[in-house]
Amino acid sequence: MKIDPNSSADLSVQIAQAIKDAIICGELIVDERLPSEAELSDHFQVSRPTVREALKRLAAQSLIRTQRGASGGAFVNRLSFEDAYAQQVTTSTLLLSMNAVSFDTACEARYALERACAPLSAQRRSADHLATMRAEIFRQGQPGLTDVAFCASDVAFHRALVDGACNPVLSYQLAGAVEAMQPLMNMITFSARDRAAITGLHTRIADAIEAGDGSAAVCGLQDLESETRKLAADVFAARAKR
Amino acid sequence: MKIDPNSSADLSVQIAQAIKDAIICGELIVDERLPSEAELSDHFQVSRPTVREALKRLAAQSLIRTQRGASGGAFVNRLSFEDAYAQQVTTSTLLLSMNAVSFDTACEARYALERACAPLSAQRRSADHLATMRAEIFRQGQPGLTDVAFCASDVAFHRALVDGACNPVLSYQLAGAVEAMQPLMNMITFSARDRAAITGLHTRIADAIEAGDGSAAVCGLQDLESETRKLAADVFAARAKR
DNA sequence: GACATTTAAAAGTCTGACATTTAAATATCT
DNA sequence: AGATATTTAAATGTCAGACTTTTAAATGTC
Structure with a gap:
């Protein structure tokens, strides 16, 4: 999962697309836990709010679900x-x-x-x-x-x-x-x-x-x-x- | 457009739903400009990042598009x-x-x-x-x-x-x-x-x-x-x- | 062993700031 | 006067850091 720092597209769009691609191509499988927001922001070198916007985009399409609390996080959702x-x-x-x-x-x-x-x-x-x-x-x-x-x-x-x-x-x-x-x-x-x-x-x-x-x-x-x-x-x- | 402060649902979800409802019922029409993020956060009494997360949810569904710069903002998108x-x-x-x-x-x-x-x-x-x-x-x-x-x-x-x-x-x-x-x-x-x-x-x-x-x-x-x-x-x- | 308590991790939210983009207003020059 | 360059302001995009709430697991107690 990589993003292009030279792209003119918004970062949150790029990040959402990168994760989406990973799901579609099977790199991330159903019910698998994504890295935490902090880890993602670290990985993509962006701030947490930006990562969150990306995750919200995916949540809106039911591609992921989020859970609060310990051992919570974002999980790849089985599209029902x-x-x-x-x-x-x-x-x-x-x-x-x-x-x-x-x-x-x-x-x-x-x-x-x-x-x-x-x-x-x-x-x-x-x-x-x-x-x-x-x-x-x-x-x-x-x-x-x-x-x-x-x-x-x-x-x-x-x-x-x-x-x-x-x-x-x-x-x-x-x-x-x-x-x-x-x-x-x-x-x-x-x-x-x-x-x-x-x-x-x-x-x-x-x-x-x-x-x-x-x-x-x-x-x-x-x-x-x-x-x-x-x-x-x-x-x-x-x-x-x- | 109102949200229920007693609801257990996430604020960004509620706000997205409120705006979505307004679009579906015709309260907001195609190409109409939504209030700015600052105005929305004021209206719903939440912070700007929370409003932004809500807007990103809608953008993911192509319900709105955003434009930067003066006279920019979020606009109701004609779903093509x-x-x-x-x-x-x-x-x-x-x-x-x-x-x-x-x-x-x-x-x-x-x-x-x-x-x-x-x-x-x-x-x-x-x-x-x-x-x-x-x-x-x-x-x-x-x-x-x-x-x-x-x-x-x-x-x-x-x-x-x-x-x-x-x-x-x-x-x-x-x-x-x-x-x-x-x-x-x-x-x-x-x-x-x-x-x-x-x-x-x-x-x-x-x-x-x-x-x-x-x-x-x-x-x-x-x-x-x-x-x-x-x-x-x-x-x-x-x-x-x- | 069952139940209560603590703890830590993670998402959710807030504040405030700065960067970037863009259209419109303003100023300048021909 | 009109065309062009410059400034300005409004809006989104991004960042940093802090605090709150939820929740499961670890720990402690009976």
Whole structure:
């Protein structure tokens, strides 16, 4: 682990990168303890605050965790699926909100990816996944449900569908696509009729998953995509007219 | 933007979270300048190094950028697709390498997602995307190509396929799935015969994309997945025997 | 052997200072 | 007057050293 004293980049950036590289190339392995801040500042010939800034950068990416007290220090963190999932969701959400991504573009991506999961989910879903889907469908039919709660339930339904594929990598990759749509969906007001249409399609999809019929599930998702996009188009058109 | 003085969490974590929340909820908008470090430390009643650690955490996630000099400071950063893409790739790569994800699991996820892009790509790909695919196929046939270079070319081919869908959200979401496979693929040694089989399938896929035949491309990807998994299984079996 | 106490190591925080960068204000020259 | 050089001030980047808090391990006591 070395830094280039002639580089114009900030020291804390260089140090963070050096440690990150060491982790990526396997020089530092999971749960291994990094040298203490004092030792690092000595090694890189910088002050402790500078080392600390570098470590905070890594901590922000869940690459390390720190522990206080005797035998504490910074440890290489095993990046868990949960951590990666959470990162993926916030990054995707911000990406969409900051780049004026159209509803259609995001929607297309989401459903294209979900359709990829459907056949696997139809084959492998556990009873639990199916139960979650049914429970969310039931919730969506409840009167007095707010639009925000309806959208949240929608996301939960789709998440169960994706998780049904029993492939954690797939679940992780889909996290952003599914959850980042929620803020966009929240901009829509759902009439009772819209909700019924959506819930009906959800039922169709759940039935297909239950029957192990992947292609039927794909068709259901296809129709749900059309329905969602039509709905959004109507809402935006009405809003533009006003 | 407030922090809870009774919380047990580190101050820099709390401050970073407070600013992050302000960005997510739109209280701070893109390119807006945050208060100076001195003002922030005054506002939160903490020292400047503590504020700086918080800012470094945010900078690590590309949520802010800092600029030195007069009229410098920290600015809310527009999260670009490039930044998000890079983050996604490193996170996915680390996730796979640190969690002993099986080759099959990662492979399944990758090809399932790619098949989702194929029909869109067949419809929308530009001449440029197609040219890239052809060029990579040509490169893969060159004698004397190292295994690592072969894998890199493979990734470039698939990236062009995905980008052909002309949906930046899709490209971003696929980044991790496609690129994170590279280290896993690099563990395989490709015989001349293996390479020919893969390159042949690539040609089949490119032909289908060129013809605008989405389902043929999906079939090609299906076969490529089988081929890849078979190949990997053979390599691992041979290695286990030794 | 079980429990309480001490101790030391490490991260977390603070204060205050200095260095460096950079844009804007000011001064100077043509 | 306008262009160019200089100064200035504000902001981040860096440093040094001290103090606080947490925590596990060593030590001591019953």
